[in-house]
Amino acid sequence: MSLVIAVFIIKSGIDITREALSKIIGARTDPSVAKNVKDEIMKMPGVTGACDLFFNDYGPDKKVASVHIEVPDTWTADQIDETSRRIEHAVWKKEHVILSAVGIYAKNTKDPESRKIEEKIRSILGHYLHILQMHGFYADYPQIRFDLIIDFNVKNRQEEYSEILEECRKAYPDHDVQITLDADVSD
Known part of the structure; x- marks a missing residue:
């Protein structure tokens, strides 16, 4: 009986260590969350792309991410700012992911x-x-x-x-x- 208990304790310790290290080293984000975030971003008028999505997971409901969006090269800073803020709000509301940065790729539209x-x-x-x-x-x-x-x-x-x-x-x-x-x- 002691051997069974010892094996159980060792296995539990290994599982806990593996989970902790996975969080520290950086576990891959659930692909459905990444897809949902990109889908939410692509709903925004004028946004033609969402890429370079990076996640940092700090535990339950503590996910922080950054993303690049593609917008027309004719947009002004206020249009980009408004869209970035709408994206941040929509992603938080839908997935409880904090977007710490929304980078910009300009899409050629004039040439x-x-x-x-x-x-x-x-x-x-x-x-x-x-x-x-x-x-x-x-x-x-x-x-x-x-x-x-x-x-x-x-x-x-x-x-x-x-x-x-x-x-x-x-x-x-x-x-x-x-x-x-x-x-x-x-x-």
């Missing part, structure tokens, strides 16, 4: 040439099977910049990233192409 560049870049990316997402795209001569998420299951993400960067630079040699290799941490 038809930038849309053509984006379409060509997306076409290039279409040849790669492990691309999960491109976001934060902005083209403003001489710069082209965007974030790219490559699946972690790819044997060599850095190699694929370098290949994509080189291909994009060949397609636009007179531009400064900047690609940020991003991590898919919320889905």
Whole structure:
């Protein structure tokens, strides 16, 4: 009987330690919460994207997150401020998640040439099977910049990233192409 009790105590201790370490190191957020937060953000008028969602979990009802939203490049600071505050309120009301920061990606809307560049870049990316997402795209001569998420299951993400960067630079040699290799941490 003593052996059974000892095993039970040891197992309970291991479980408690594992749970505590998971919180300290950073456990992955429930994917349904991440999806609900993004869905709530996408309901906002004018918002065309929600990405780079990062969570910090400090226990029950103590989740803090940050996110980037994509809005038209014609928006003024007061439009961005109003939308950010509405997003913060809506996400808290729906999921009890505090949004500590709402970053901004501007979406090209004034320049038809930038849309053509984006379409060509997306076409290039279409040849790669492990691309999960491109976001934060902005083209403003001489710069082209965007974030790219490559699946972690790819044997060599850095190699694929370098290949994509080189291909994009060949397609636009007179531009400064900047690609940020991003991590898919919320889905």
